[in-house]
Amino acid sequence: MFLLKLLTRNALRHRLRTGLTILGITIAILAFGLLRTVVSAWYAGVNASSAARLISRNAISLTFSLPLSYLERIRQVEGVKSVSYANWFGGIYITEKNFFPNFAVEPKSYFELYPEFVLSPEDKRSFLADRKGCVVGRRLAERFGWKVGDSITLKGTIFPGTWEFVLRGIYRGAEKSTDENQFFFQWDYLNETLKKTVARRADQLGVIILGLKNPQTAAETSLAVDARFKNSLAETLTETEKAFQLSFVSMTEAIVVAIRIVSYVVIVIIMAVVANTMAMTARERIGEYAIFKAMGFRGYYIAGMVFGESLFIAMTGCAVGIALTFPVAARFGKVMGAFFPVFQVERSTLYLDVAFCLVVGLVAAVFPTWRAVRIGIADGLRRIG
Structure with a gap:
């Protein structure tokens, strides 16, 4: 003392x-x-990646898509438990300064593969029932003052046009590290619109997400998926979700x-x-x-x-x-x-x-x-x- x-x-x-x-x-x-x-x-994003998920994309670049028909063939690969898919939409809300990630997803399978996005049963049912419905993260909703039932308009960049959505749910993160700034809407809404406007771009996927039966088989499953589409018009590159996220950080x-x-x-x-x-x-x-x-x-x-x-x-x-x-x-x-x-x-x-x-x-x-x-x-x- x-x-x-x-x-x-x-x-x-x-x-x-x-x-x-x-x-x-x-x-x-x-x-x-x-x-x-x-x-x-x-x-x-890298740290929050799951070892039980793989991401399959076009082997050339993310800017090239994969055919919708690949889904069933991937489901048949040994070690694959479930499959979902998504497209980066790249929409703008009012001005370019209001940036946030927005994706067109297959809602049912996507939220099953990503349990860290917690959505109430009522909001999930409402989202599935509305083709123009969307779901956003809690922090994103707070940022713009959105509430369930609001109409949201995004201006397309990758997919030109004005896209109207209705907010049907607000998800929260299961963990503190979960991103609560994302915007999801139904892939079918995007695809049906493309069929009417730009038919050649319809039935195309940005990435395919694979849920694994056993995370220990990630390497073998990745090789099996890529071998299935070898020498095709759209070869795949399948990697762990962590490796996929690291590819962006490496830039x-x-x-x-x-x-x-x-x-x-x-x-x-x-x-x-x-x-x-x-x-x-x-x-x-x-x-x-x-x-x-x-x-x-x-x-x-x-x-x-x-x-x-x-x-x-x-x-x-x-x-x-x-x-x-x-x-x-x-x-x-x-x-x-x-x-x-x-x-x-x-x-x-x-x-x-x-x-x-x-x-x-x-x-x-x-x-x-x-x-x-x-x-x-x-x-x-x-x-x-």
């Missing part, structure tokens, strides 16, 4: 300097936490790497700030350390004071930074919800905050401690300033 009181008084002897140092650490920890959370949000890998580098540079900056503070402190107190030695205190006691003060400053800034990370991240996630539908501070980020601050506090005190311990009593008492 006495040592803690001594460390506190020493740390607050120059309150302005200590306050600015703690402020610098706080800002750095806040920046580090936000940067790490951005990286985590970038991989949110922006350079940005992710840059963010990670910046987050670690922030830690180096913290270390430099704290080291500078502790170096100034040790230089000012050389005379005091000499007096302690003259009174019989050993080097480990002096080292404990220097390390303790450094850790006190570093961990105080760490605690304040972590406390501020949550409200700032919540605000950032709300503003950037269209780009980061899942934006949550992970526990691993907090562990890294604490670990790095411990390292910073210890490393920053090494040189000042070395100077304080090695100084002779006579030399220390002669030092002024």
